[in-house]
Structures are given as C-alpha cells and as structure tokens.
Amino acid sequence: MSGILFGYSSSSINDSIPFMRRELGLTPAGVGLITSCFLVGAAFGSIFGGRLADRFGRKRTLVLNEILFILGTLGTSLAPNFETVLATRLFHGFSSGGITSVAPVLLAETSTPEQRSQSVTMALLILVFGEFCVFVVGAILGNVWYENDAIWRWINVLIVVPAVILVILHILIVPESPRWLAQNGKANLAWKTLRRMRRSSAQTRHELREIDAAINNINNNITTITNPQLGENEDSEKLENKPTTKKAGISDILTVSWLRTVLLVGIAVAITQQAYGVAIGMLYGTEVLREAGLDTKMALIANIGIGLISFLASWAGLLVVSRVGRRSLLIFGQIGTLSAHLAIVVCSAILPYGTARGWATFGLLLPFLAFSQGAISTVTWLMSAEIFPLSMRGIGTGICMLSAWTTACTISQLFPVSIAFRKEYNNQNL
Known part of the structure; x- marks a missing residue:
C-alpha cells in the first residue's frame, strides 16, 4: 500500500x-x-x-x-x-x-x-x-x-x-526480507521469518535453498564485463555464467557495444514515456482544463475522470502486456498518444475559448491518458528491468528511471511557463 x-x-x-x-x-x-x-x-x-x-x-x-x-x-x-x-x-x-x-x-x-x-x-x-x-x-x-x-x-x-x-x-x-537477512549472515532469523510466512517447513526449506543459491550466484558468478576473454558479441547468457571478480558498474556497461545499445534503448524508452506528456495530464490536468475553458470547480470534478481512466488503463495494460508483447503494445500506445495529441491541437485551433472547448479537451485527454498509462507507461516500467542482464539490472534500471525523472522534471518546470508565454503572445496579437 x-x-x-x-x-x-x-x-x-x-x-x-x-x-x-x-x-x-x-x-x-x-x-x-x-x-x-x-x-x-x-x-x-x-x-x-x-x-x-x-x-x-x-x-x-x-x-x-x-x-x-x-x-x-x-x-x-x-x-x-x-x-x-x-x-x-x-x-x-x-x-x-x-x-x-x-x-x-x-x-x-x-x-x-x-x-x-x-x-x-x-x-x-x-x-x-x-x-x-x-x-x-x-x-x-x-x-x-x-x-x-x-x-x-x-x-x-x-x-x-x-x-x-x-x-x-x-x-x-x-517482516524483514528473508533474502536480505540471509545475505547479511542472519540465516536463522531468515528461516524463522520465512517460516511464519509459508505454509510448511518443506516450502520454507525449499525457498531458503533458492535464496542461498541466488546469493551464491550473485557473489560468485556475476559477470566481469570488461574481461578481455569475452568478445563483445557474446550473448548475455554466456556472460552471466562466467566467473567474476567484481560487480558490474556503469563503466562496465560503457565498455561493451551491445550493452551500450541496450542502455541507450532503455534510456530512449524512458525519456519517450515522459516526452509524450503523461506528467502534464497527471500534474497539470486541472490547469489544462481551466486554460481550455472550464471554470475551476468544474475542472476539479472533471479531473476525477483523468484519475479514473489512468487507473483503469493501467489495470488493462498489465492484463494484456504479456499476451500482445511489449513491442506491439508500445507501438500501439505511441500511435494512439500521437493521434490524441493531434486531435487536441485541432480542437484548440477550431473551437473558441469556453465551456465547449473545455469539455472537448477533456474528452480527448481521456484517450490520450489511456494510451499513455495503459500502454507506454506499462511497457516502460517492465522493459526498464527486463532488457538488462541480471548482474547490471540494478544500475541499468536506475539510469533509465533517472532519465525518466529528469525528463518529467524538465516538462513540469517548462509547462506553466510556456502556457503563460502563449497567453501573453496571444494578447499582444489581438
């Protein structure tokens, strides 16, 4: 929760x-x-x-x-x-x-x-x-x-x-994480904690063995990406099974061409997710509707619809992503989001400022957020972890999420300023 x-x-x-x-x-x-x-x-x-x-x-x-x-x-x-x-x-x-x-x-x-x-x-x-x-x-x-x-x-x-x-x-x-307890030399406490959460001793014993094996694998078999014996074109599965002397870091990712490509793809997907403007809908939805023509009270009420469609779309996205595939859902979301963007621009150009334009903008924001939250955001959060080998998943995902945060910060800072600039420009040209 x-x-x-x-x-x-x-x-x-x-x-x-x-x-x-x-x-x-x-x-x-x-x-x-x-x-x-x-x-x-x-x-x-x-x-x-x-x-x-x-x-x-x-x-x-x-x-x-x-x-x-x-x-x-x-x-x-x-x-x-x-x-x-x-x-x-x-x-x-x-x-x-x-x-x-x-x-x-x-x-x-x-x-x-x-x-x-x-x-x-x-x-x-x-x-x-x-x-x-x-x-x-x-x-x-x-x-x-x-x-x-x-x-x-x-x-x-x-x-x-x-x-x-x-x-x-x-x-x-x-409880504390049994994995963290086991990894920090508290095996007995890990057993007691896991036993309280599992139905039987056999299940507890089996899962504790899996935790121990995973910890040993991380400690003893994390890839040394910079190992000169490994070719840059070897696949991730081979790399994962090679002996290592250190954990992978950002310098290791940057030394191997295919890993750089994976990192760039992850960063691009993360930046694209925010560049489509989902943060504007979730952080400035009320302001967007007010600027389109709704009064503040009505914009606050309409904003509930923005939250509801985002929740339902995210739920639907999580249900279908494994069936249709990440790439297909991402492309579908990008096409839908761009179409909604274009429709909002046309609506703003054709309709005069007022209640009609406000409700039309609201109606177009709903599919925009449905495509953004249900498709693009869902795929982004999943792909940012899945595309990296296990030994560099933490740092790779962290870099991707930092890229997303940075983009969201930039957009959220510039949006109200750009709205004020547009209003001043329109007033000067009346």
Whole structure:
C-alpha cells in the first residue's frame, strides 16, 4: 500500500495549484518549481533509498522513509511562504522516492515465487490508484471550500492519516526480507521469518535453498564485463555464467557495444514515456482544463475522470502486456498518444475559448491518458528491468528511471511557463 503514498503526494499538486497560486501569489515559474522540485527529490530519494535498503534492511529503510514522508507532508501543509514550500516539497519528494524504491523490493522478496510477478505489477497499479484518490479528495474539498485559499493544505495533509497507519502496521506486522537477512549472515532469523510466512517447513526449506543459491550466484558468478576473454558479441547468457571478480558498474556497461545499445534503448524508452506528456495530464490536468475553458470547480470534478481512466488503463495494460508483447503494445500506445495529441491541437485551433472547448479537451485527454498509462507507461516500467542482464539490472534500471525523472522534471518546470508565454503572445496579437 506504500505506492498510494507516492501516487497521492506526487499528484496532489494537480488540484492544489489554483489555491496555492491565490494564497502564495505564485508566478508561472514558481508553479513549475514547486511541481518539479518534488520530482527532483524523488529521483535522488529513489537512488539513496535503494542503497540504504541494501545496508540497513528493507523494513527499516521503508519505515524511516515513511516517517520522513509524514514530516515532509506536515512541513508542506504548514509552510508559510513559497521558499518554505519549495524546501519541504523537495524533502517530501526525497522520502517518497525512497518509498517507491524500497517497497516493491520488500514486496517481491517476501512474496512466494508464484506471487512475485503479480505483486510487483500490482504495486504500479496501487500507485496510480493513489493518484485517483487525491483527485477525488481535491474535487470534493475544492468545490465545498472553494473560497478558502488554504484548502490546498488540507488536500496535502490528509494523506498523513493512512501514512501513520502504514508506519504502525509495518513496524508491528511486516517482516524483514528473508533474502536480505540471509545475505547479511542472519540465516536463522531468515528461516524463522520465512517460516511464519509459508505454509510448511518443506516450502520454507525449499525457498531458503533458492535464496542461498541466488546469493551464491550473485557473489560468485556475476559477470566481469570488461574481461578481455569475452568478445563483445557474446550473448548475455554466456556472460552471466562466467566467473567474476567484481560487480558490474556503469563503466562496465560503457565498455561493451551491445550493452551500450541496450542502455541507450532503455534510456530512449524512458525519456519517450515522459516526452509524450503523461506528467502534464497527471500534474497539470486541472490547469489544462481551466486554460481550455472550464471554470475551476468544474475542472476539479472533471479531473476525477483523468484519475479514473489512468487507473483503469493501467489495470488493462498489465492484463494484456504479456499476451500482445511489449513491442506491439508500445507501438500501439505511441500511435494512439500521437493521434490524441493531434486531435487536441485541432480542437484548440477550431473551437473558441469556453465551456465547449473545455469539455472537448477533456474528452480527448481521456484517450490520450489511456494510451499513455495503459500502454507506454506499462511497457516502460517492465522493459526498464527486463532488457538488462541480471548482474547490471540494478544500475541499468536506475539510469533509465533517472532519465525518466529528469525528463518529467524538465516538462513540469517548462509547462506553466510556456502556457503563460502563449497567453501573453496571444494578447499582444489581438
């Protein structure tokens, strides 16, 4: 359930912007900074979160990040001015990124082998569900207390309640990862932990043997990519079985041509996912609808549809991706997203500013997000892990996700500025 925290917090800015602008007097550049700084914090939080989890344990790191998340949320909700909001949002994003990097690992390592794939993909779905939840909360609070400029603080702070509950549950109920315990010389504790989660001693013993074998394989058989005895054209399976003297790093990836190609493909897919503009829909949906012609109250309500279609599309994407294949689904999503983009441009050019254009834009945003979330985003998250050999999966996936975060930060910073520039240009040419 930790994914709900990130989904809720990352998209809470969507419904908060109209009220933050009124209370804090934000400029377009200020709106972009407040939005993008959360993503910057999340990018660094995801990097450090993984390293802390390897050193101190999955459970401890997750609980620590959840406590920091609560403090960051309270800090943002109580911030008196723009500068304080900026600092607390950065801190808030850092803790959220740590949660998203650690929670799926803990979930995967405590699940049975049969449940592992389903549980990890479910984590992505829960994250999108968190985005839907904040859109519902924002629509209700924003319409009931529309005249209250500080209502954005309540939209943000309400996530503290489930966050506190999660911290308590994780401390009292959730076990440490048996794999991490075994890897850090705590085999007896790993056995006791795994035994409590499995039906029989035989199942526990079998899974513990698999964990031990996997750890030995990583420690003794990780590929030394730079080994001169290996040709650059050898396939990944041969590389995985060669003896090694060190773990693969970024320098190892860059020394082998086919690995550089794999890395570039992963980076391109990650950047493309964000370049299509999915972050604009999830972070600025209310602003897009307001700029198209809807009033703020109606835009907040319509924003619920954006969250709902994103959730349903992500669910559908996870159901069909294994049947139709990654490449086919990715191409399908790209064609659909580009078509929706073109339709929105035509709609904006033909229809005058007003309610009709606002609802037409909303109607076209739905298929845009359906293609983006259900196809492109689903494939991106899966491919970023699958295309790399096991020995470099961690660093390869990290680089791809950092590319996605960087692109999302850039877009979220530039979008409100570009909207303001377009409005000023149109006013000068009237």
